[in-house]
Amino acid sequence: MRIAPAPVSTAPNAEQTAQARTLIARLLGNLEKALRGKREALELVLCCVAAGGHVLLEDVPGTGKTTLAKALALSIGGAFKRVQFTPDLLPTDIVGTSLFNPQDGSFRFKPGPIFANVLIADEINRASPRTQSALLEGLSEQQVTVDGETRSLPAPFLCIATQNPVEFHGTYPLPEASLDRFAAQLSLGYPPEAEERSLLLERKGPPPVSELTPVCTLEEVVVLQRAVEEVRMEESVADYLLRLVHATRGHASVRLGVSTRGALLYARMARARALASGRDFVLPEDLKTLAVPVLTHRLVLDTRARYAGTDKQALTRDIVATVPLPR
Structure with missing residues:
Protein backbone atom coordinates (compact mmCIF):
# COMPACT_ATOMS: atom_id res chain seq x y z
CA MET A 1 0.00 0.00 0.00
CA ARG A 2 1.40 3.36 -1.01
CA ILE A 3 1.09 6.12 1.59
CA ALA A 4 0.43 9.58 0.19
CA PRO A 5 2.92 12.21 1.30
CA ALA A 6 1.75 14.74 3.86
CA PRO A 7 0.75 18.13 2.43
CA VAL A 8 3.55 20.67 2.51
CA SER A 9 2.74 23.85 4.42
CA THR A 10 3.46 26.96 2.42
CA ALA A 11 3.82 30.48 3.72
CA PRO A 12 1.31 33.12 2.59
CA ASN A 13 2.35 34.80 -0.64
CA ALA A 14 3.01 38.54 -0.87
CA GLU A 15 -0.57 39.31 -1.88
CA GLN A 16 -2.07 37.31 1.00
CA THR A 17 0.32 38.92 3.45
CA ALA A 18 -0.59 42.40 2.20
CA GLN A 19 -4.31 41.59 2.42
CA ALA A 20 -3.92 40.35 5.99
CA ARG A 21 -2.01 43.46 7.03
CA THR A 22 -4.62 45.69 5.39
CA LEU A 23 -7.45 43.85 7.15
CA ILE A 24 -5.80 44.23 10.56
CA ALA A 25 -5.13 47.93 9.84
CA ARG A 26 -8.82 48.45 8.96
CA LEU A 27 -9.91 46.78 12.18
CA LEU A 28 -7.43 48.82 14.21
CA GLY A 29 -8.65 52.08 12.66
CA ASN A 30 -12.26 51.18 13.42
CA LEU A 31 -11.52 50.24 17.03
CA GLU A 32 -9.66 53.50 17.57
CA LYS A 33 -12.85 55.41 16.78
CA ALA A 34 -14.30 53.97 19.99
CA LEU A 35 -11.16 53.72 22.15
CA ARG A 36 -8.66 56.52 21.73
CA GLY A 37 -5.08 56.54 22.94
CA LYS A 38 -4.85 52.76 23.39
CA ARG A 39 -3.23 51.64 20.15
CA GLU A 40 -0.72 49.24 21.72
CA ALA A 41 -3.41 47.34 23.63
CA LEU A 42 -5.69 47.25 20.57
CA GLU A 43 -2.88 45.86 18.41
CA LEU A 44 -2.37 43.08 20.94
CA VAL A 45 -6.10 42.27 20.99
CA LEU A 46 -6.10 42.03 17.19
CA CYS A 47 -3.12 39.68 17.37
CA CYS A 48 -5.28 37.49 19.62
CA VAL A 49 -8.11 37.65 17.09
CA ALA A 50 -5.77 36.64 14.25
CA ALA A 51 -4.24 33.87 16.35
CA GLY A 52 -7.64 32.54 17.41
CA GLY A 53 -6.78 33.22 21.05
CA HIS A 54 -8.66 34.77 23.95
CA VAL A 55 -7.97 37.84 26.08
CA LEU A 56 -7.93 38.39 29.83
CA LEU A 57 -8.34 42.09 30.68
CA GLU A 58 -7.29 42.95 34.22
CA ASP A 59 -8.28 46.54 34.79
CA VAL A 60 -10.23 48.88 37.03
CA PRO A 61 -13.84 49.69 36.09
CA GLY A 62 -14.57 52.35 33.49
CA THR A 63 -11.55 51.94 31.21
CA GLY A 64 -13.39 50.65 28.13
CA LYS A 65 -13.34 46.87 28.46
CA THR A 66 -16.98 46.33 27.42
CA THR A 67 -16.67 49.04 24.79
CA LEU A 68 -13.72 47.16 23.29
CA ALA A 69 -15.71 43.93 23.04
CA LYS A 70 -18.70 45.68 21.47
CA ALA A 71 -16.52 47.60 19.03
CA LEU A 72 -14.75 44.43 17.94
CA ALA A 73 -18.01 42.56 17.38
CA LEU A 74 -19.41 45.46 15.34
CA SER A 75 -16.17 45.75 13.34
CA ILE A 76 -16.30 42.13 12.17
CA GLY A 77 -20.08 42.00 11.80
CA GLY A 78 -20.36 39.31 14.46
CA ALA A 79 -22.75 38.40 17.25
CA PHE A 80 -21.95 39.95 20.63
CA LYS A 81 -22.99 38.55 24.02
CA ARG A 82 -22.21 39.69 27.55
CA VAL A 83 -22.34 37.67 30.76
CA GLN A 84 -22.04 39.35 34.15
CA PHE A 85 -20.38 36.75 36.38
CA THR A 86 -21.87 36.61 39.88
CA PRO A 87 -21.63 34.05 42.71
CA ASP A 88 -25.06 32.60 41.87
CA LEU A 89 -24.35 32.15 38.13
CA LEU A 90 -24.69 28.53 36.94
CA PRO A 91 -22.82 26.74 34.13
CA THR A 92 -26.07 26.40 32.18
CA ASP A 93 -26.40 30.20 32.25
CA ILE A 94 -23.32 30.24 30.00
CA VAL A 95 -23.46 27.16 27.77
CA GLY A 96 -27.24 26.72 27.57
CA THR A 97 -29.69 24.02 28.57
CA SER A 98 -32.29 21.62 27.19
CA LEU A 99 -35.91 22.65 27.69
CA PHE A 100 -38.73 20.11 27.90
CA ASN A 101 -41.66 20.53 25.52
CA PRO A 102 -44.71 18.95 27.22
CA GLN A 103 -46.73 18.96 24.01
CA ASP A 104 -44.65 16.32 22.24
CA GLY A 105 -42.44 15.12 25.08
CA SER A 106 -39.23 16.28 23.39
CA PHE A 107 -36.32 18.39 24.55
CA ARG A 108 -35.17 21.51 22.74
CA PHE A 109 -31.71 22.96 23.25
CA LYS A 110 -31.61 26.66 24.14
CA PRO A 111 -28.11 28.00 23.40
CA GLY A 112 -26.38 30.06 26.06
CA PRO A 113 -24.50 33.32 25.48
CA ILE A 114 -21.27 31.46 24.72
CA PHE A 115 -22.71 30.86 21.24
CA ALA A 116 -21.45 34.18 19.94
CA ASN A 117 -18.54 35.52 17.92
CA VAL A 118 -17.44 37.86 20.70
CA LEU A 119 -18.27 37.00 24.31
CA ILE A 120 -17.35 39.25 27.22
CA ALA A 121 -17.15 37.40 30.53
CA ASP A 122 -17.41 40.38 32.85
CA GLU A 123 -15.73 40.01 36.26
CA ILE A 124 -15.08 36.34 35.64
CA ASN A 125 -13.49 35.86 39.06
CA ARG A 126 -16.79 36.63 40.84
CA ALA A 127 -18.35 33.32 39.81
CA SER A 128 -17.65 29.99 41.48
CA PRO A 129 -14.95 27.67 40.08
CA ARG A 130 -17.71 25.34 38.87
CA THR A 131 -19.18 28.11 36.72
CA GLN A 132 -15.78 29.33 35.57
CA SER A 133 -15.01 25.82 34.32
CA ALA A 134 -18.00 25.98 31.95
CA LEU A 135 -15.83 28.13 29.68
CA LEU A 136 -12.83 25.79 29.54
CA GLU A 137 -13.95 23.52 26.69
CA GLY A 138 -15.11 26.48 24.62
CA LEU A 139 -11.84 28.36 25.11
CA SER A 140 -9.71 25.36 24.14
CA GLU A 141 -11.72 23.50 21.53
CA GLN A 142 -14.35 25.99 20.30
CA GLN A 143 -17.12 23.64 21.34
CA VAL A 144 -19.28 22.84 24.37
CA THR A 145 -20.81 19.61 25.59
CA VAL A 146 -24.32 19.81 27.04
CA ASP A 147 -26.35 16.75 28.08
CA GLY A 148 -23.77 14.50 26.44
CA GLU A 149 -23.99 16.22 23.05
CA THR A 150 -21.13 18.29 21.66
CA ARG A 151 -22.00 21.49 19.83
CA SER A 152 -19.58 23.68 17.89
CA LEU A 153 -19.31 27.38 18.64
CA PRO A 154 -19.50 29.97 15.84
CA ALA A 155 -16.35 30.78 13.92
CA PRO A 156 -14.60 32.96 14.75
CA PHE A 157 -15.05 32.83 18.51
CA LEU A 158 -13.30 35.23 20.89
CA CYS A 159 -13.77 35.47 24.64
CA ILE A 160 -12.74 38.65 26.44
CA ALA A 161 -12.75 38.01 30.18
CA THR A 162 -12.34 40.83 32.69
CA GLN A 163 -11.38 41.05 36.32
CA ASN A 164 -10.81 43.92 38.73
CA PRO A 165 -7.24 43.89 40.13
CA VAL A 166 -8.24 46.06 43.11
CA GLU A 167 -11.38 44.52 44.58
CA PHE A 168 -10.97 40.89 45.73
CA HIS A 169 -13.79 40.61 48.29
CA GLY A 170 -16.07 37.73 47.33
CA THR A 171 -13.96 36.60 44.38
CA TYR A 172 -12.58 33.23 43.27
CA PRO A 173 -9.10 33.55 41.71
CA LEU A 174 -8.81 31.86 38.33
CA PRO A 175 -6.93 28.55 38.60
CA GLU A 176 -3.81 27.95 36.54
CA ALA A 177 -5.69 25.71 34.09
CA SER A 178 -8.08 28.56 33.28
CA LEU A 179 -5.38 31.22 33.01
CA ASP A 180 -3.40 29.02 30.63
CA ARG A 181 -6.24 29.10 28.09
CA PHE A 182 -5.99 32.84 27.56
CA ALA A 183 -3.54 33.84 24.85
CA ALA A 184 -2.71 37.15 26.52
CA GLN A 185 -3.39 39.20 29.61
CA LEU A 186 -3.32 42.97 29.36
CA SER A 187 -4.61 46.19 30.81
CA LEU A 188 -6.21 49.00 28.83
CA GLY A 189 -5.45 51.60 31.48
CA TYR A 190 -6.46 55.24 31.42
CA PRO A 191 -6.02 57.20 28.18
CA PRO A 192 -3.29 59.87 27.93
CA GLU A 193 -4.23 63.18 29.51
CA ALA A 194 -4.58 64.94 26.15
CA GLU A 195 -6.95 62.24 24.86
CA GLU A 196 -9.01 62.32 28.05
CA ARG A 197 -9.33 66.09 27.79
CA SER A 198 -10.50 65.74 24.19
CA LEU A 199 -13.12 63.23 25.27
CA LEU A 200 -14.48 65.66 27.85
CA LEU A 201 -14.68 68.52 25.35
CA GLU A 202 -15.81 66.65 22.24
CA ARG A 203 -18.09 63.85 23.46
CA LYS A 204 -21.65 64.74 22.57
CA GLY A 205 -24.61 62.55 21.71
CA PRO A 206 -24.39 58.76 21.61
CA PRO A 207 -21.08 57.00 22.28
CA PRO A 208 -18.89 56.45 19.19
CA VAL A 209 -19.21 52.66 19.45
CA SER A 210 -22.90 52.92 18.53
CA GLU A 211 -21.94 54.44 15.18
CA LEU A 212 -19.43 51.78 14.14
CA THR A 213 -20.10 49.66 11.07
CA PRO A 214 -18.43 46.41 9.95
CA VAL A 215 -15.15 46.78 8.09
CA CYS A 216 -14.83 43.07 7.28
CA THR A 217 -16.81 39.86 7.32
CA LEU A 218 -16.60 36.87 9.60
CA GLU A 219 -15.32 34.83 6.67
CA GLU A 220 -12.41 37.25 6.21
CA VAL A 221 -11.47 36.81 9.87
CA VAL A 222 -11.47 33.02 9.45
CA VAL A 223 -9.24 33.36 6.36
CA LEU A 224 -6.92 35.61 8.39
CA GLN A 225 -6.64 32.97 11.11
CA ARG A 226 -5.77 30.33 8.51
CA ALA A 227 -3.11 32.62 7.05
CA VAL A 228 -1.52 32.97 10.49
CA GLU A 229 -1.03 29.21 10.66
CA GLU A 230 1.14 29.33 7.53
Missing part, protein backbone atom coordinates in the same frame (compact mmCIF):
# COMPACT_ATOMS: atom_id res chain seq x y z
CA VAL A 231 3.54 32.05 8.69
CA ARG A 232 7.05 30.59 8.79
CA MET A 233 9.11 30.16 11.94
CA GLU A 234 12.74 29.20 11.38
CA GLU A 235 14.33 26.55 13.59
CA SER A 236 16.62 29.10 15.22
CA VAL A 237 13.63 31.25 16.20
CA ALA A 238 11.72 28.19 17.45
CA ASP A 239 14.76 27.25 19.55
CA TYR A 240 14.81 30.78 20.97
CA LEU A 241 11.13 30.44 21.91
CA LEU A 242 11.86 27.14 23.65
CA ARG A 243 14.78 28.64 25.55
CA LEU A 244 12.48 31.38 26.85
CA VAL A 245 9.86 28.83 27.87
CA HIS A 246 12.41 26.54 29.54
CA ALA A 247 13.89 29.53 31.38
CA THR A 248 10.52 30.12 33.04
CA ARG A 249 10.38 26.50 34.15
CA GLY A 250 13.86 26.54 35.65
CA HIS A 251 13.78 29.94 37.34
CA ALA A 252 14.47 29.89 41.07
CA SER A 253 11.44 32.05 41.90
CA VAL A 254 8.95 30.15 39.70
CA ARG A 255 7.10 27.08 40.95
CA LEU A 256 5.25 26.49 37.67
CA GLY A 257 6.48 27.81 34.34
CA VAL A 258 4.97 28.06 30.87
CA SER A 259 3.20 24.91 29.66
CA THR A 260 3.39 23.31 26.24
CA ARG A 261 -0.02 24.78 25.46
CA GLY A 262 1.36 28.17 26.44
CA ALA A 263 4.34 27.68 24.13
CA LEU A 264 2.04 26.82 21.21
CA LEU A 265 -0.09 29.92 21.85
CA TYR A 266 3.11 31.97 22.13
CA ALA A 267 4.13 30.77 18.67
CA ARG A 268 0.69 31.55 17.19
CA MET A 269 0.73 35.03 18.68
CA ALA A 270 4.20 35.64 17.22
CA ARG A 271 2.99 34.50 13.81
CA ALA A 272 -0.01 36.83 14.09
CA ARG A 273 2.23 39.78 15.00
CA ALA A 274 4.50 39.01 12.06
CA LEU A 275 1.54 38.96 9.67
CA ALA A 276 0.20 42.21 11.12
CA SER A 277 3.62 43.72 10.42
CA GLY A 278 3.48 42.60 6.78
CA ARG A 279 5.87 39.67 7.15
CA ASP A 280 5.43 35.98 6.35
CA PHE A 281 8.10 34.95 8.87
CA VAL A 282 8.63 35.37 12.62
CA LEU A 283 11.47 37.44 14.05
CA PRO A 284 12.97 37.13 17.55
CA GLU A 285 11.69 40.67 18.12
CA ASP A 286 8.12 39.35 17.85
CA LEU A 287 8.79 36.95 20.72
CA LYS A 288 10.50 39.60 22.84
CA THR A 289 7.64 42.07 22.39
CA LEU A 290 4.97 39.50 23.25
CA ALA A 291 6.75 37.89 26.20
CA VAL A 292 5.15 39.96 28.98
CA PRO A 293 1.48 39.81 27.86
CA VAL A 294 1.66 36.17 26.71
CA LEU A 295 3.89 34.52 29.33
CA THR A 296 3.50 36.43 32.60
CA HIS A 297 0.03 35.25 33.60
CA ARG A 298 1.14 31.62 33.14
CA LEU A 299 3.84 31.86 35.81
CA VAL A 300 3.17 30.61 39.32
CA LEU A 301 5.64 32.01 41.84
CA ASP A 302 6.99 29.94 44.69
CA THR A 303 5.94 30.84 48.22
CA ARG A 304 9.05 32.85 49.08
CA ALA A 305 8.89 34.98 45.92
CA ARG A 306 5.16 35.55 46.30
CA TYR A 307 5.44 36.80 49.87
CA ALA A 308 8.45 38.90 48.93
CA GLY A 309 6.21 40.78 46.50
CA THR A 310 8.03 39.72 43.34
CA ASP A 311 6.67 41.48 40.27
CA LYS A 312 5.91 38.81 37.67
CA GLN A 313 6.15 41.24 34.76
CA ALA A 314 9.61 42.36 35.90
CA LEU A 315 10.57 38.71 36.30
CA THR A 316 9.48 37.99 32.72
CA ARG A 317 11.51 40.93 31.43
CA ASP A 318 14.56 39.67 33.34
CA ILE A 319 14.17 36.24 31.73
CA VAL A 320 13.95 37.80 28.26
CA ALA A 321 17.04 39.89 28.99
CA THR A 322 19.09 36.87 30.08
CA VAL A 323 18.18 34.43 27.28
CA PRO A 324 20.56 34.94 24.33
CA LEU A 325 19.13 35.82 20.93
CA PRO A 326 19.58 33.37 18.05
CA ARG A 327 22.74 33.88 16.00
Whole structure:
Protein backbone atom coordinates (compact mmCIF):
# COMPACT_ATOMS: atom_id res chain seq x y z
CA MET A 1 0.00 0.00 0.00
CA ARG A 2 1.40 3.36 -1.01
CA ILE A 3 1.09 6.12 1.59
CA ALA A 4 0.43 9.58 0.19
CA PRO A 5 2.92 12.21 1.30
CA ALA A 6 1.75 14.74 3.86
CA PRO A 7 0.75 18.13 2.43
CA VAL A 8 3.55 20.67 2.51
CA SER A 9 2.74 23.85 4.42
CA THR A 10 3.46 26.96 2.42
CA ALA A 11 3.82 30.48 3.72
CA PRO A 12 1.31 33.12 2.59
CA ASN A 13 2.35 34.80 -0.64
CA ALA A 14 3.01 38.54 -0.87
CA GLU A 15 -0.57 39.31 -1.88
CA GLN A 16 -2.07 37.31 1.00
CA THR A 17 0.32 38.92 3.45
CA ALA A 18 -0.59 42.40 2.20
CA GLN A 19 -4.31 41.59 2.42
CA ALA A 20 -3.92 40.35 5.99
CA ARG A 21 -2.01 43.46 7.03
CA THR A 22 -4.62 45.69 5.39
CA LEU A 23 -7.45 43.85 7.15
CA ILE A 24 -5.80 44.23 10.56
CA ALA A 25 -5.13 47.93 9.84
CA ARG A 26 -8.82 48.45 8.96
CA LEU A 27 -9.91 46.78 12.18
CA LEU A 28 -7.43 48.82 14.21
CA GLY A 29 -8.65 52.08 12.66
CA ASN A 30 -12.26 51.18 13.42
CA LEU A 31 -11.52 50.24 17.03
CA GLU A 32 -9.66 53.50 17.57
CA LYS A 33 -12.85 55.41 16.78
CA ALA A 34 -14.30 53.97 19.99
CA LEU A 35 -11.16 53.72 22.15
CA ARG A 36 -8.66 56.52 21.73
CA GLY A 37 -5.08 56.54 22.94
CA LYS A 38 -4.85 52.76 23.39
CA ARG A 39 -3.23 51.64 20.15
CA GLU A 40 -0.72 49.24 21.72
CA ALA A 41 -3.41 47.34 23.63
CA LEU A 42 -5.69 47.25 20.57
CA GLU A 43 -2.88 45.86 18.41
CA LEU A 44 -2.37 43.08 20.94
CA VAL A 45 -6.10 42.27 20.99
CA LEU A 46 -6.10 42.03 17.19
CA CYS A 47 -3.12 39.68 17.37
CA CYS A 48 -5.28 37.49 19.62
CA VAL A 49 -8.11 37.65 17.09
CA ALA A 50 -5.77 36.64 14.25
CA ALA A 51 -4.24 33.87 16.35
CA GLY A 52 -7.64 32.54 17.41
CA GLY A 53 -6.78 33.22 21.05
CA HIS A 54 -8.66 34.77 23.95
CA VAL A 55 -7.97 37.84 26.08
CA LEU A 56 -7.93 38.39 29.83
CA LEU A 57 -8.34 42.09 30.68
CA GLU A 58 -7.29 42.95 34.22
CA ASP A 59 -8.28 46.54 34.79
CA VAL A 60 -10.23 48.88 37.03
CA PRO A 61 -13.84 49.69 36.09
CA GLY A 62 -14.57 52.35 33.49
CA THR A 63 -11.55 51.94 31.21
CA GLY A 64 -13.39 50.65 28.13
CA LYS A 65 -13.34 46.87 28.46
CA THR A 66 -16.98 46.33 27.42
CA THR A 67 -16.67 49.04 24.79
CA LEU A 68 -13.72 47.16 23.29
CA ALA A 69 -15.71 43.93 23.04
CA LYS A 70 -18.70 45.68 21.47
CA ALA A 71 -16.52 47.60 19.03
CA LEU A 72 -14.75 44.43 17.94
CA ALA A 73 -18.01 42.56 17.38
CA LEU A 74 -19.41 45.46 15.34
CA SER A 75 -16.17 45.75 13.34
CA ILE A 76 -16.30 42.13 12.17
CA GLY A 77 -20.08 42.00 11.80
CA GLY A 78 -20.36 39.31 14.46
CA ALA A 79 -22.75 38.40 17.25
CA PHE A 80 -21.95 39.95 20.63
CA LYS A 81 -22.99 38.55 24.02
CA ARG A 82 -22.21 39.69 27.55
CA VAL A 83 -22.34 37.67 30.76
CA GLN A 84 -22.04 39.35 34.15
CA PHE A 85 -20.38 36.75 36.38
CA THR A 86 -21.87 36.61 39.88
CA PRO A 87 -21.63 34.05 42.71
CA ASP A 88 -25.06 32.60 41.87
CA LEU A 89 -24.35 32.15 38.13
CA LEU A 90 -24.69 28.53 36.94
CA PRO A 91 -22.82 26.74 34.13
CA THR A 92 -26.07 26.40 32.18
CA ASP A 93 -26.40 30.20 32.25
CA ILE A 94 -23.32 30.24 30.00
CA VAL A 95 -23.46 27.16 27.77
CA GLY A 96 -27.24 26.72 27.57
CA THR A 97 -29.69 24.02 28.57
CA SER A 98 -32.29 21.62 27.19
CA LEU A 99 -35.91 22.65 27.69
CA PHE A 100 -38.73 20.11 27.90
CA ASN A 101 -41.66 20.53 25.52
CA PRO A 102 -44.71 18.95 27.22
CA GLN A 103 -46.73 18.96 24.01
CA ASP A 104 -44.65 16.32 22.24
CA GLY A 105 -42.44 15.12 25.08
CA SER A 106 -39.23 16.28 23.39
CA PHE A 107 -36.32 18.39 24.55
CA ARG A 108 -35.17 21.51 22.74
CA PHE A 109 -31.71 22.96 23.25
CA LYS A 110 -31.61 26.66 24.14
CA PRO A 111 -28.11 28.00 23.40
CA GLY A 112 -26.38 30.06 26.06
CA PRO A 113 -24.50 33.32 25.48
CA ILE A 114 -21.27 31.46 24.72
CA PHE A 115 -22.71 30.86 21.24
CA ALA A 116 -21.45 34.18 19.94
CA ASN A 117 -18.54 35.52 17.92
CA VAL A 118 -17.44 37.86 20.70
CA LEU A 119 -18.27 37.00 24.31
CA ILE A 120 -17.35 39.25 27.22
CA ALA A 121 -17.15 37.40 30.53
CA ASP A 122 -17.41 40.38 32.85
CA GLU A 123 -15.73 40.01 36.26
CA ILE A 124 -15.08 36.34 35.64
CA ASN A 125 -13.49 35.86 39.06
CA ARG A 126 -16.79 36.63 40.84
CA ALA A 127 -18.35 33.32 39.81
CA SER A 128 -17.65 29.99 41.48
CA PRO A 129 -14.95 27.67 40.08
CA ARG A 130 -17.71 25.34 38.87
CA THR A 131 -19.18 28.11 36.72
CA GLN A 132 -15.78 29.33 35.57
CA SER A 133 -15.01 25.82 34.32
CA ALA A 134 -18.00 25.98 31.95
CA LEU A 135 -15.83 28.13 29.68
CA LEU A 136 -12.83 25.79 29.54
CA GLU A 137 -13.95 23.52 26.69
CA GLY A 138 -15.11 26.48 24.62
CA LEU A 139 -11.84 28.36 25.11
CA SER A 140 -9.71 25.36 24.14
CA GLU A 141 -11.72 23.50 21.53
CA GLN A 142 -14.35 25.99 20.30
CA GLN A 143 -17.12 23.64 21.34
CA VAL A 144 -19.28 22.84 24.37
CA THR A 145 -20.81 19.61 25.59
CA VAL A 146 -24.32 19.81 27.04
CA ASP A 147 -26.35 16.75 28.08
CA GLY A 148 -23.77 14.50 26.44
CA GLU A 149 -23.99 16.22 23.05
CA THR A 150 -21.13 18.29 21.66
CA ARG A 151 -22.00 21.49 19.83
CA SER A 152 -19.58 23.68 17.89
CA LEU A 153 -19.31 27.38 18.64
CA PRO A 154 -19.50 29.97 15.84
CA ALA A 155 -16.35 30.78 13.92
CA PRO A 156 -14.60 32.96 14.75
CA PHE A 157 -15.05 32.83 18.51
CA LEU A 158 -13.30 35.23 20.89
CA CYS A 159 -13.77 35.47 24.64
CA ILE A 160 -12.74 38.65 26.44
CA ALA A 161 -12.75 38.01 30.18
CA THR A 162 -12.34 40.83 32.69
CA GLN A 163 -11.38 41.05 36.32
CA ASN A 164 -10.81 43.92 38.73
CA PRO A 165 -7.24 43.89 40.13
CA VAL A 166 -8.24 46.06 43.11
CA GLU A 167 -11.38 44.52 44.58
CA PHE A 168 -10.97 40.89 45.73
CA HIS A 169 -13.79 40.61 48.29
CA GLY A 170 -16.07 37.73 47.33
CA THR A 171 -13.96 36.60 44.38
CA TYR A 172 -12.58 33.23 43.27
CA PRO A 173 -9.10 33.55 41.71
CA LEU A 174 -8.81 31.86 38.33
CA PRO A 175 -6.93 28.55 38.60
CA GLU A 176 -3.81 27.95 36.54
CA ALA A 177 -5.69 25.71 34.09
CA SER A 178 -8.08 28.56 33.28
CA LEU A 179 -5.38 31.22 33.01
CA ASP A 180 -3.40 29.02 30.63
CA ARG A 181 -6.24 29.10 28.09
CA PHE A 182 -5.99 32.84 27.56
CA ALA A 183 -3.54 33.84 24.85
CA ALA A 184 -2.71 37.15 26.52
CA GLN A 185 -3.39 39.20 29.61
CA LEU A 186 -3.32 42.97 29.36
CA SER A 187 -4.61 46.19 30.81
CA LEU A 188 -6.21 49.00 28.83
CA GLY A 189 -5.45 51.60 31.48
CA TYR A 190 -6.46 55.24 31.42
CA PRO A 191 -6.02 57.20 28.18
CA PRO A 192 -3.29 59.87 27.93
CA GLU A 193 -4.23 63.18 29.51
CA ALA A 194 -4.58 64.94 26.15
CA GLU A 195 -6.95 62.24 24.86
CA GLU A 196 -9.01 62.32 28.05
CA ARG A 197 -9.33 66.09 27.79
CA SER A 198 -10.50 65.74 24.19
CA LEU A 199 -13.12 63.23 25.27
CA LEU A 200 -14.48 65.66 27.85
CA LEU A 201 -14.68 68.52 25.35
CA GLU A 202 -15.81 66.65 22.24
CA ARG A 203 -18.09 63.85 23.46
CA LYS A 204 -21.65 64.74 22.57
CA GLY A 205 -24.61 62.55 21.71
CA PRO A 206 -24.39 58.76 21.61
CA PRO A 207 -21.08 57.00 22.28
CA PRO A 208 -18.89 56.45 19.19
CA VAL A 209 -19.21 52.66 19.45
CA SER A 210 -22.90 52.92 18.53
CA GLU A 211 -21.94 54.44 15.18
CA LEU A 212 -19.43 51.78 14.14
CA THR A 213 -20.10 49.66 11.07
CA PRO A 214 -18.43 46.41 9.95
CA VAL A 215 -15.15 46.78 8.09
CA CYS A 216 -14.83 43.07 7.28
CA THR A 217 -16.81 39.86 7.32
CA LEU A 218 -16.60 36.87 9.60
CA GLU A 219 -15.32 34.83 6.67
CA GLU A 220 -12.41 37.25 6.21
CA VAL A 221 -11.47 36.81 9.87
CA VAL A 222 -11.47 33.02 9.45
CA VAL A 223 -9.24 33.36 6.36
CA LEU A 224 -6.92 35.61 8.39
CA GLN A 225 -6.64 32.97 11.11
CA ARG A 226 -5.77 30.33 8.51
CA ALA A 227 -3.11 32.62 7.05
CA VAL A 228 -1.52 32.97 10.49
CA GLU A 229 -1.03 29.21 10.66
CA GLU A 230 1.14 29.33 7.53
CA VAL A 231 3.54 32.05 8.69
CA ARG A 232 7.05 30.59 8.79
CA MET A 233 9.11 30.16 11.94
CA GLU A 234 12.74 29.20 11.38
CA GLU A 235 14.33 26.55 13.59
CA SER A 236 16.62 29.10 15.22
CA VAL A 237 13.63 31.25 16.20
CA ALA A 238 11.72 28.19 17.45
CA ASP A 239 14.76 27.25 19.55
CA TYR A 240 14.81 30.78 20.97
CA LEU A 241 11.13 30.44 21.91
CA LEU A 242 11.86 27.14 23.65
CA ARG A 243 14.78 28.64 25.55
CA LEU A 244 12.48 31.38 26.85
CA VAL A 245 9.86 28.83 27.87
CA HIS A 246 12.41 26.54 29.54
CA ALA A 247 13.89 29.53 31.38
CA THR A 248 10.52 30.12 33.04
CA ARG A 249 10.38 26.50 34.15
CA GLY A 250 13.86 26.54 35.65
CA HIS A 251 13.78 29.94 37.34
CA ALA A 252 14.47 29.89 41.07
CA SER A 253 11.44 32.05 41.90
CA VAL A 254 8.95 30.15 39.70
CA ARG A 255 7.10 27.08 40.95
CA LEU A 256 5.25 26.49 37.67
CA GLY A 257 6.48 27.81 34.34
CA VAL A 258 4.97 28.06 30.87
CA SER A 259 3.20 24.91 29.66
CA THR A 260 3.39 23.31 26.24
CA ARG A 261 -0.02 24.78 25.46
CA GLY A 262 1.36 28.17 26.44
CA ALA A 263 4.34 27.68 24.13
CA LEU A 264 2.04 26.82 21.21
CA LEU A 265 -0.09 29.92 21.85
CA TYR A 266 3.11 31.97 22.13
CA ALA A 267 4.13 30.77 18.67
CA ARG A 268 0.69 31.55 17.19
CA MET A 269 0.73 35.03 18.68
CA ALA A 270 4.20 35.64 17.22
CA ARG A 271 2.99 34.50 13.81
CA ALA A 272 -0.01 36.83 14.09
CA ARG A 273 2.23 39.78 15.00
CA ALA A 274 4.50 39.01 12.06
CA LEU A 275 1.54 38.96 9.67
CA ALA A 276 0.20 42.21 11.12
CA SER A 277 3.62 43.72 10.42
CA GLY A 278 3.48 42.60 6.78
CA ARG A 279 5.87 39.67 7.15
CA ASP A 280 5.43 35.98 6.35
CA PHE A 281 8.10 34.95 8.87
CA VAL A 282 8.63 35.37 12.62
CA LEU A 283 11.47 37.44 14.05
CA PRO A 284 12.97 37.13 17.55
CA GLU A 285 11.69 40.67 18.12
CA ASP A 286 8.12 39.35 17.85
CA LEU A 287 8.79 36.95 20.72
CA LYS A 288 10.50 39.60 22.84
CA THR A 289 7.64 42.07 22.39
CA LEU A 290 4.97 39.50 23.25
CA ALA A 291 6.75 37.89 26.20
CA VAL A 292 5.15 39.96 28.98
CA PRO A 293 1.48 39.81 27.86
CA VAL A 294 1.66 36.17 26.71
CA LEU A 295 3.89 34.52 29.33
CA THR A 296 3.50 36.43 32.60
CA HIS A 297 0.03 35.25 33.60
CA ARG A 298 1.14 31.62 33.14
CA LEU A 299 3.84 31.86 35.81
CA VAL A 300 3.17 30.61 39.32
CA LEU A 301 5.64 32.01 41.84
CA ASP A 302 6.99 29.94 44.69
CA THR A 303 5.94 30.84 48.22
CA ARG A 304 9.05 32.85 49.08
CA ALA A 305 8.89 34.98 45.92
CA ARG A 306 5.16 35.55 46.30
CA TYR A 307 5.44 36.80 49.87
CA ALA A 308 8.45 38.90 48.93
CA GLY A 309 6.21 40.78 46.50
CA THR A 310 8.03 39.72 43.34
CA ASP A 311 6.67 41.48 40.27
CA LYS A 312 5.91 38.81 37.67
CA GLN A 313 6.15 41.24 34.76
CA ALA A 314 9.61 42.36 35.90
CA LEU A 315 10.57 38.71 36.30
CA THR A 316 9.48 37.99 32.72
CA ARG A 317 11.51 40.93 31.43
CA ASP A 318 14.56 39.67 33.34
CA ILE A 319 14.17 36.24 31.73
CA VAL A 320 13.95 37.80 28.26
CA ALA A 321 17.04 39.89 28.99
CA THR A 322 19.09 36.87 30.08
CA VAL A 323 18.18 34.43 27.28
CA PRO A 324 20.56 34.94 24.33
CA LEU A 325 19.13 35.82 20.93
CA PRO A 326 19.58 33.37 18.05
CA ARG A 327 22.74 33.88 16.00
